[in-house]
Amino acid sequence: MTDAQLVSRSQAGDLPAFEELVQKYQREVYGLACRMVSDVEEAKDLAQQAFLQAFVHIRSFRQDAQFRTWLFRIAINQCYNFLKSRRKFGDPIDCDELNLAGAEPSPEADLLAQDQRRRLYEALERLPAKQRAVITLKVEQGLSYQEISQVLGGTAGAARVNYCQALKTLKKHIQTEDDHEVAMRSSKTVAARVPRR
Amino acid sequence: MKWQCALLKRWLPEYPDGDLPAWGKSWLGSHVPGCSACRQELAELRQVIAAIEATPVAEPAPEFWGEFSRDLHLKLVQAAQEGQAAPEATSSRWFRLPYLLGAPAMAVLLLYVAVQFTGPGAPIQEQAVVMHLPAPPPAQDQALVKRESAAKRAAVSRKAPAPAAEVAAAPALPMEPMEQIVTVALEDGAPLPVEEVDLSSWDLDAELAGMTDQEKHVFLNKMHQRKKDGSCVEGFSFCSWG
Ligand SMILES: [Zn+2]
DSSP states (O other): OOHHHHHHHHHTTOHHHHHHHHHHHHHHHHHHHHHHHOOHHHHHHHHHHHHHHHHHTGGGOOTTSOHHHHHHHHHHHHHHHHHHHHHHHTOOOOTHHHHHTTOOSOOHHHHHHHHHHHHHHHHHHTSOHHHHHHHIIIIISOOOHHHHHHHHSSOHHHHHHHHHHHHHHHHHHHHHHHTTTSTTSOOTGGGSOOOOO | OOHHHHHHGGGGGGTTTSSSOHHHHHHHHHHGGGOHHHHHHHHHHHHHHHHHHTSOOOOOOTHHHHHHHHHHHHHHHHHHHTTOSOOGGGGOHHHHHHHHHHHHHHHHHHHHHHHHHHSTTSOGGGSEEEOOOSOOHHHHHHHHHHHHHHHHHHHHHHHSOOTTTTOTTOOOOOOOOOOEEEEEEOOTTOSSOOOEEEEEEEOHHHHHHTSOHHHHHHHHHHHHHHHHTTSSOSOOOSGGGO
């Protein structure tokens, strides 16, 4: 069934239809939240909150838009709210949780992977939230600038500026920590995902 | 930094075949291969992208998604029982407003928007910049028409609320700096034939922010010159860039 059909059914109160949409997008929404807040437990909560909000407001969704970008927008807003409250209450950001979660004693390649992961997450952490959002929407979710502008507001051109700026800032952060050595190293072995727990 | 580099650098990640209009691709395609600075910058940006792609969010443990679905299912059932699903009418007040006020109010609203974006007192960021090489009058008219339509597009895109803007739990996102609409011609001696280029969404402030003082100086002088010799036709104050 297409998104449009599933949304129509959901709007008519069909919960299983909505849960099919959840199944379809839960990984993307969770991944987005992970990138935004760098905390797997919070990301799980935020992803659930995003789906819950989408469900509650499903009738306000107009079919001329894409459900996926609408959902991403809700998820990003949940993350913004979370980041705002975390800033207010001063929780420290723990990037180790994402980087090293479940990592087992590992051979050298995995250590390298962990190191690269840590550097990248730290660099991402230091980006403004909006630039972090643009990076993940563009690189990981494959959205066009037009779609990104629908998620984040603003124009497609603004999304393009944010994306380019974010790449440059990341480059600077990574290189600074790097002393021109590790992080930018070509990394075929690094792509392996580290299972958690 | 050559001023073409300054204009093109934001599109570099899209080289050679990314999310750009055809003319943008062809401009990039004619510039990048011959410009070592842009090639260097591009290589570094690609390394960053590769690093992100090589470092995906860790896949959660196998039981994670089962748990996720069960938890969420309970929340959804509860929301459904509490009848939280929003009635359609509450969602679209922005779109209903014109209907409530009727056509006259809509006309006033449109007039307001038009004045806002084209009037003499419009904030500098919202004005359009047009500069082009000395050209016969028809081309100039064309540029103006183009500018107007670009300004209209911009006005529409800024005023149209995004789909989920009304979601109660979704606060307004941080404001984006307004972007300039720029129509320029390619520089003398550029590899492409001289043509007008609609650089809608070109953010001058962002460009200038990325330059050193000296580059900024050269760049602004160049635009000043074009303004003086009549090749930049739109009145545009440069003082806001200082
Ligand atoms: Zn160049």
